[in-house]
Amino acid sequence: MSFTRRDLVASLAFTATLALAAVLSPAHAQAQDKKELVFGATAGPYADQIKLGIKPLLEKKGYRVKVVEFNDYIQPNFALAQGALDANAFQHIVYLTKFATENKLALSELLKVPTAPIAIYSKRHRTLDVKEGATVALPNDPTNAARALLVLQEIGWLKLREGYDPIRASEKDVAQNPNKLKLIPIEAAQLPRSLDDTDYSFVNGNFALASGLKLTEALALEKTGPTYQNLVAIRTEDKDKPWVKDIAEAYRSREFLAVTEQKFAGFVKTDYQQALQAGAAK
Numbered sequence: 693m694s695f696t697r698r699d700l701v702a703s704l705a706f707t708a709t710l711a712l713a714a715v716l717s718p719a720h721a722q723a724q725d726k727k728e729l730v731f732g733a734t735a736g737p738y739a740d741q742i743k744l745g746i747k748p749l750l751e752k753k754g755y756r757v758k759v760v761e762f763n764d765y766i767q768p769n770f771a772l773a774q775g776a777l778d779a780n781a782f783q784h785i786v787y788l789t790k791f792a793t794e795n796k797l798a799l800s801e802l803l804k805v806p807t808a809p810i811a812i813y814s815k816r817h818r819t820l821d822v823k824e825g826a827t828v829a830l831p832n833d834p835t836n837a838a839r840a841l842l843v844l845q846e847i848g849w850l851k852l853r854e855g856y857d858p859i860r861a862s863e864k865d866v867a868q869n870p871n872k873l874k875l876i877p878i879e880a881a882q883l884p885r886s887l888d889d890t891d892y893s894f895v896n897g898n899f900a901l902a903s904g905l906k907l908t909e910a911l912a913l914e915k916t917g918p919t920y921q922n923l924v925a926i927r928t929e930d931k932d933k934p935w936v937k938d939i940a941e942a943y944r945s946r947e948f949l950a951v952t953e954q955k956f957a958g959f960v961k962t963d964y965q966q967a968l969q970a971g972a973a974k
Contacts, residue, residue, distance in 0.1 A: 728756040729935060732768040732780035735761040736902030737808055737956060738922060742781065745951035749942040755935070763881055765791075765833065772925060773797040779939060781805055782898065784920045786835045786859055800931055802924040803940050806952045806959040808897020810839050810920075811910035812847075815887045820847055820911050822892075824871050829886040829893040832877035837862060839914055840894040847912050849873060859919065897959075898922075907958035916960045944968075 729750060733739035739761050747757040760777065762768045768780040769791050783791075785801055792799045810831075812820075828849075830840035838861040844850050851868035852861055863875055878886050883895045884903035895905060907913065914920070924943065930936050942948060944964045952959060961969070 727754075728758065729778045729939070730758045730760060730776070732760045732762060732771055732777040732782070734765070734768070734782040734898050734902075735763055736898040737959075738781045738805065738898055741805060741948075741951070741956065744955055745948040746939070746942045749945060749947060750938060753938055755938070765880065769795070769797060769799060769925070772927060773799060775927075778930070778935070779924050779926050781922060781924045783925065784835070784922055786919060787833070788923065788925055790835065798928040799925050800928040802926050802931070802936060803943055803964070804918065804921045804923050804962040805943060806956055806961055806965065807916055807921045808901060808907060808956075808959050809914040809916040810836065810843070810894055810896050811900060811907065811914065812840075812843060812892050812894050812912045813887060813900070813905055813910055814890075814892045816891055817911075820849075822849055822871050822873070825874065826871065826891040827874045827876055827889075829876045829878045829883055829890045831880040831883065831894065831896065833880060834860065834862065836880060836894075836896060837877065839920055841865070843894070843912055843914050844873075846915075918963070921960060921962065 731742050731746075733742055739759055742757070742759050747759065750757050760771070762782070765783065765787065768777070768782055769788070771777045772780050773795075779802065784807075788799060788801060791797070812828075828844070831837050838859060841850075841852065841861045841863075842858060845852050849871060850866050850873065852865045853867040856865040876886070876890065878893075880896050881899055883893050884899055884905060886893045892911070895903075897907070900907070900910075924939065926936055946968055949965050949968050952961065952965060
């Protein structure tokens with residue numbers, strides 16, 4: 693059996709997760725008697741949502757809440773599955789399902805969270821008037837690459853073949869590339885830095901905001917549907933525990949809706965937040 697680079701990355705991430713579990717295991721033990729909860733999130737808006745909107749509400753109920761920030765999409769799920777975290781917030785259902793299946797992790801979605809859409813940015817250009825041979829960086833993980841390709845089709849830069857799967861679209865599905873764009877796959881966390889070297893770069897919302905980019909500066913925003921809205925993930929075995937219900941209640945609250953509107957303008961709101969808004973408008 694060959695040992696691929698992907699296997700190496702997963703192995704290193706798993707080793708790092710074990711180390712993290714050793715540090716945080718006392719906190720997890722406390723979480724079992726509902727005194728302390730440990731959240732994992734990618735650095736940036738999803739960690740900030742917990743700190744600003746969720747942590748205060750849970751603390752009012754007597755919890756101590758710790759937020760652990762990550763700079764990649766691999767360790768948070770391993771950390772959750774191993775018990776170093778009680779919940780994490782950074783991914784959409786497509787990524788969670790694929791990652792959990794491939795790594796045999798018993799993880800489940802709790803609920804969706806307000807989500808910053810993937811967007812295309814540029815330091816060299818102020819418009820979408822693309823030139824032949826332009827370089828375009830996009831995420832190198834399959835699900836986010838598919839999102840970028842769909843945006844490229846929406847803005848008319850390329851055309852995907854008939855019958856393509858919108859969730860699994862890849863460069864192999866590109867049927868027409870009239871401007872001979874050079875698509876450059878890059879790790880999602882590194883995409884903000886790629887702006888110095890490319891004509892255009894797609895950047896996931898959390899990494900864009902963490903690097904100082906603004907949604908209002910984007911040249912094009914994804915029309916984010918439920919499939920690509922980020923979520924809170926938990927261990928499947930914990931789904932009926934009282935502290936899980938308390939986390940969900942905090943996210944579904946009017947207080948968190950107010951934080952979303954004040955601190956996370958431009959984020960795609962969840963169905964339950966839209967329902968709260970509709971109720972208030974009546």
